[in-house]
Amino acid sequence: MTHFTRGRLARLGLVGVAAASLLLAGCSTVGSTSDAGSSDAADDGTFTVGFAVGGQPDADWQDLQGDVAKGLADQRGWDFVELSNDNSEATATKNADIFIQKGVDMVMMFNGQPSANPVIAKKYADAGIPVVTFDIAQPGWYFVGVDNAAAGTDGGTALGELAKEKWDCKVDLVIEAEGTAAGQINTWRTGNAADAIGTVCPDIPEENYVKYEADGNLTTSLANAPGVFAAHPDAKNILVVGLNDQAVVGALQAATQLGRDGSIMGWGQDGGLITGPNVDPNLVGSVMYFLEGYPASAFEIADEIAAGNPPAVKDTGDDAAASVKPCAVTAAEAAAIPDINERVKELASAPKGTSEYDLYCKS
Amino acid sequence: MSDTTSTATDFALSASHITRRYGAVVALADASMQLRRGEVMGLVGDNGAGKSTFLKILSGAVIPDGGDIVVGGSPVSFRRPSDALEAGIETVYQDLALVDTMSAVQNVYLGREELSKNPFLRLLNVVNDGGMRKRSREVLTELGVGIQSVNVSVKGMSGGQRQCLAIARALLWGRQIVILDEPTAALGVRESAQVLELIGRLRDHGVSVILVSHNMQQLVQVADRVTVMRLGRTIATRDVADITPEGIVGLITGAIPADVSTPEDSATIVH
Amino acid sequence: MTTSLITPADPAAPRSPGGKTRRPDSRGLPVSARDALSIAGVWVALIVATTIVRPDFLSTQSLLAITFTMSITGILAVSQAIIVISGGLLDLSLPVSLIVSAWATVTVLNNGLPTWVAIPVGILTGMAWGALNGIIVVFGKLNPIIVTLATGFGGLAVMLIFFKSAQIPAQSDLRLYGLGRFLGLPNIFWPMVMVIVLGGLAFAYTRWGRRLIAVGGNASAAKARGINLRRMRLGSFIGAGAVAGLAGVMFSAVTPSFTPAAGASFQLIVIGAVILAGISLSGGKGNLLVLLLSIGFFATIPTSIAFFGLAPAWALVFQGALLIIAVGIDGYRLKRTAR
Incomplete structure (x- = not known):
């Protein structure tokens, strides 16, 4: 009897411990960002901005968006309420109720679970509160996002210029490391980059352009790219573009594994792997988006709303209320750009209306 | 293995007054068995008579509440099947x-x-x-x-x-001891004969066998003695030479009185 | 050979003429051999088909591409095979096991410690992860698929707290090893071959291997023979974890930067290769040399696709379809042998 009970207890205990650690893990990922903003938005006539950060665990730029927005609000003497959507539909919906209850004059948000957005949109529409959404479009909301189409073109143009300068446009292979799951964004970033190379170097024959699936991550890219190099054994001068830095570096690594890295150049997107001590020597450049700087664009809209003449709502990626300008940088230029925390500080102390593009990309 | 002679005092296995309950249910009230070296002992009884609990205790799969087991002259206490295996008891399940x-x-x-x-x-x-x-x-x-x-x-x-x-x-x-639980249950006539023949050869090699079977014909054919269980007790042991299949069935069903006194109509035993 | 008292009654029973001694590993050899032949057959067919379309397929570049792709997948497949053969169903947390070991390895290197510390730490991390899974499965008496699904999610979440991406030092010995070649093939290919050979020998010829197969094939029978099921199950998880840890070390050597979720893309291919190799999900059965063929076949698919010039997503379509076919064959075999 006792034996049976003890075994059962031990089992329950183990399950308990496992469950608790999972729960703990789950809780910790959302961190301590859910503390409501300090200023209690009493309706004293001061313009009040409600800001909901995404709260996704692997993206500290989301929290930093909150910091940037706070600085911009302070600069204007506005009230500021920050909440975190905790990467959860339920929290995002609840936060909408809180903002409405607090009587904010407008809301800026990133919601990683867009399935909840229609419900949230209804709430705000009923309350008559305008909303700026980052990166994920929702009808009726001002759309602010990076100009992916320009990002692709800028990166491709820069890489094409390098090929023209170094190889006189004699390019044997242009590899497009696709992330088809990203849909239109993939077309903009990867496809536009390849098109831009063709614009700079129009004599590269059609058949020298090759696509493969990299799925936007280095591991998949590294698994699938070797076949591409093997299938083009005679290609010497090789260019690589792709959905992001991970995809491009995966191809560059595959080239190294197959001994094909003698004459290869890659230009990434998103700047994920272009800084730090271990930049791939063949990743010659990337395009930075300064995601933490989105609020700078959002506050331009906010200024108009606060002034009493709200602009027309532009709510799609093709026709955005404000496009964040991407910044194509070479590896050397990227090294000169300060890290994300430093950038947030500098942006906070910059004059009103300054974007990060203005600060770091004017050269 | 060479010792094929056996005397009444020279038992391969001796289990006395084994008991086991599951909560309020008495599965085994009082089971005893003396197994001689090199004999085939049949173990019979109706469903729920306690055969399988008794077997599980002898093979170490179930720990008894009380009683003594002596194997080859030394007392043993089985906590798990490997204990019984080490003591030389092999159990063959269907x-x-x-x-x-x-x-x-x-x-x-x-x-x-x-x-x-x-x-x-x-x-x-x-x-x-x-x-x-x-x-x-x-x-x-x-x-x-x-x-x-x-x-x-x-x-x-x-x-x-x-x-x-x-x-x-x-x-x-x-x-030294092999426990067989219904070894011919799923077999045809010819294959059953092969198994019974093998059991005979085991005995010839000096191995003691406990054979559980519902088939009385087979039992009298291969066993030396037979122990009958009823309502959680071992109630009789007979030389096969002295009893007919019908006699065994009589002991199982209670038509023939037991050797020991049994609380026949006891309400404490639940099947 | 015998005084055949018992005639071979079952016509389906395999016969061996005169009971001659067969090859030592004759347990299920006919079946393994059949599996090996059929997989080798389709692999050759794929190679021939690709070569007809593109004669330059048969090149050292292709060989490099395929062997490189085989390397980490192969080590992971052995880890998965240990779990499957020993009756642990599947370890769905293998991608986490891989990344957590790789992360431990590069963390040690980034703290300036030498390679000979980093490699054992990586392997021990894999073992610890396996032990965690094993303890929950064995003492919680829970379904391994559910447990590893849960620990896989939980582990990913925990890793996301500790790092967003991890980089191996560019000049470390391990990194340079990952970029080098031996006998014309990628360095990391050879540890994979060693793991397959040693694992195969261990399953076939050691007491441990025998008992793992037995526990996977018929746990009740193994228990009745006095084999400690808990110890074997726990041992299989820890052993598989050690192999996954080695995969993590090799992964860190070839991947200059990785994120916590970077292991996800191995899941489908590893499970597909294991099942296609005839390593039945019902346990107790499997041959690691057949597994090597299966991995080679799977690794050839993306290269062939590139040579055919097909749209890239086709590689995943083919690999997914193969997984379904393999599971189907496994189910068919089970049904047939259940008679």
Whole structure:
């Protein structure tokens, strides 16, 4: 009897411990960002901005968006309420109720679970509160996002210029490391980059352009790219573009594994792997988006709303209320750009209306 | 193994006054058995008479609440099946005996694989396949167990072959006592005969066998004595020579009075 | 050979003429051999088909591409095979096991410690992860698929707290090893071959291997033979974890930067290769040399696709379809042998 009970207890205990650690893990990922903003938005006539950060665990730029927005609000003497959507539909919906209850004059948000957005949109529409959404479009909301189409073109143009300068446009292979799951964004970033190379170097024959699936991550890219190099054994001068830095570096690594890295150049997107001590020597450049700087664009809209003449709502990626300008940088230029925390500080102390593009990309 | 003589005091296994309850349910009220060396003891009883609990206690799968077990003259206390195996008691279950995906020789030596004689390979946990194959062939031949090859998977073997293999394994491992639970239950007439024949050969090798069976004809054919259980008690033991199948059935059903006093209409025993 | 008291009653029973001694590993050899032949057959067919379309397929570049792709997948497949053969169903947390070991390895290197510390730490991390899974499965008496699904999610979440991406030092010995070649093939290919050979020998010829197969094939029978099921199950998880840890070390050597979720893309291919190799999900059965063929076949698919010039997503379509076919064949075999 006792034996049976003890075994059962031990089992329950183990399950308990496992469950608790999972729960703990789950809780910790959302961190301590859910503390409501300090200023209690009493309706004293001061313009009040409600800001909901995404709260996704692997993206500290989301929290930093909150910091940037706070600085911009302070600069204007506005009230500021920050909440975190905790990467959860339920929290995002609840936060909408809180903002409405607090009587904010407008809301800026990133919601990683867009399935909840229609419900949230209804709430705000009923309350008559305008909303700026980052990166994920929702009808009726001002759309602010990076100009992916320009990002692709800028990166491709820069890489094409390098090929023209170094190889006189004699390019044997242009590899497009696709992330088809990203849909239109993939077309903009990867496809536009390849098109831009063709614009700079129009004599590269059609058949020298090759696509493969990299799925936007280095591991998949590294698994699938070797076949591409093997299938083009005679290609010497090789260019690589792709959905992001991970995809491009995966191809560059595959080239190294197959001994094909003698004459290869890659230009990434998103700047994920272009800084730090271990930049791939063949990743010659990337395009930075300064995601933490989105609020700078959002506050331009906010200024108009606060002034009493709200602009027309532009709510799609093709026709955005404000496009964040991407910044194509070479590896050397990227090294000169300060890290994300430093950038947030500098942006906070910059004059009103300054974007990060203005600060770091004017050269 | 060479000692085939037996006397009343020289028991291979002696279990006395074993009890076991599950909560309020008394599965085993008082079970005793004296098993001589080199005899086949039948164990019979109606469903719920306590046979399987008794077997499980003798094979170490169930821990008794009370009673004593003596094996080969020394008292034992089984906490798990491996204790019983170490004491020389092999239990052959109907369905659990063999691993289908393994060969005959691997099954025969399962859990007791011989390690290589080479000290280096031995250190690496490498088994002595050649030795095990040779020895299992010898034993199987000796017992007249016919299989195509000890190397082929047992999956393709007939039910009789599988049963014989499981039983022969006991002898190969030098077991003194083998417990067989319904060894012919799923077999046809001819295959049953092969198994019964094998049980006889085990006895010839000095192995004591406890044989549970519902088939009285088979039992009187192969067993030396038979112990009858009723309502959680062992109520009688008879020489097979002195009793007919009908007599055994009488003891099982209660038509013939038991040797010991039993609370026949006891309400404490629940089936 | 015998005085055949028992005649071979079952016509389906395999016969061996005169009971002649067969190859040592004759347990299920006919089946393994059949699996090996059929996989080698389709692999050759794929190679021939690709070569007809593109004669330059048969090149050292292709060989490099395929062997490189085989390397980490192969080590992971052995880890998965240990779990499957020993009756642990599947370890769905393998991608986490891989990344957590790789992360431990590069963390040690980034702290300036030498390679000979980093490699054992990586392997021990894999073992610890396996032990965690094993303890929950064995003592919680829970379904391994559910447990590893849960620990896989939980582990990913925990990793996301500790790092967003991890980089191996560019000049470390391990990194340079990952970029080098031996006998014309990628360095990391050879540890994979060693793991397959040693694992295959261990399953076939050691007491441990025998008992793992037995526990996977028929746990009740193994238990009745006095084999400690808990110890074997726990041992299989820890052993598989050690192999996954080695995969993590090799992964860190070839991947200059990785994120916590970077292991996800191995899941489908590893499970597909294991099942296609005839390593039945019902346990107790499997041959690692057949697994090597299966991995080679799977690794050839993306290269062939590139040579055919097909749209890239086709590689995943083919690999997914193969997984379904393999599971189907496994189910068919089970049904047939259940008679």
